[in-house]
Amino acid sequence: MSTDRLLLLIEDDAAFARTLGRSFERRGYTVLLAANLDAATALLREHSPGYAVVDLKLEGNTSGLACVQMLHKHDPAMLIVVLTGFASLNTAVEAIKLGACQYLAKPSNTDDIEAAFGHIAGVTEIELTSRSTSIKTLEWERIHEVLVETDFNISEAARRLGMHRRTLARKLEKQRVK
Template sequence: MTEEHTSPTEVAAGTTLLLVDDDGPFVRRLARAMESRGFTVEIAESVAEGLAKAKAAPPDYAVVDMRLEDGNGLDVIVALRTAREETRMIVLTGYGNIATAVNAVKLGAIDYLAKPADADEIFAALTRGPGDKPEMPENPMSADRVRWEHIQRVYEMCDRNVSETARRLNMHRRTLQRILAKRAPR
């Protein structure tokens, strides 16, 4: 697919979009918003369903939630990249951190957005040209957020092994589990 767009607020007719998110009300609202911008939308509410749809009909674009009830959305990113290399994908999650953002981009995502992201932000990220850069955030990360990001980076380096991460951080395993279960601090 070429990078042509009919206007800044919609895409060419027949452009396909796969939405993979286990939050049913959110994904249906997002689907309606993206359909109004010209996309032909498919919804998957699990990793298994996302993998099946990625293999059956690889889309032009995809929005994939990182944490799904049956697994990790990065598995869907890998399947999409394998099925169709030029699919433009973004990762959307309520548990955003630098380590998983880097991993998502290495696997083929073009952007990474933290929830709550609205349809306009998602559309802008999907259709942003290769040279276009997103705006810089106005506020720097808090000390709590920096600490949380470091913990997430070590967790990813340990292949999401809680015991090994706790050992490397010299932290009690249960304390680490509580930190990992919470949303990222602002």
């Protein structure tokens, strides 16, 4: 099979994977779906995709970063985009170091992902914001970082953050992330 428009989508949310896959198929891609690292590895035995879209958090708290590393080792020329609902500076840097060409926060659509495939080299023309990061944003990023570190154990995350478990639960309830 040709790698010209062959895309591997590693996503454990079956409904989202089907929707995104159909959208890419309408754009002329052939889409291979995998829900985890093992399924992706099995597909790579028979296919050589030129593109991959990897969800950062897969079933069983498996990290998509392991998939990025495996894909990059399989084919260093493969264009890999990481999608996540748990964006953080740490995971973005690691994804790029492991071989991803771009890192996008959900919600991202097919247009965003396809543009990311075309935006491989860094550019200096990115508009810099004059607004500094808010304390709420920094707090939210730190909460997500600790949640990932603790495998989403709210009690342990609250302890590490120095707050009551109910306070953390209320903060998470106010700002749900899919």
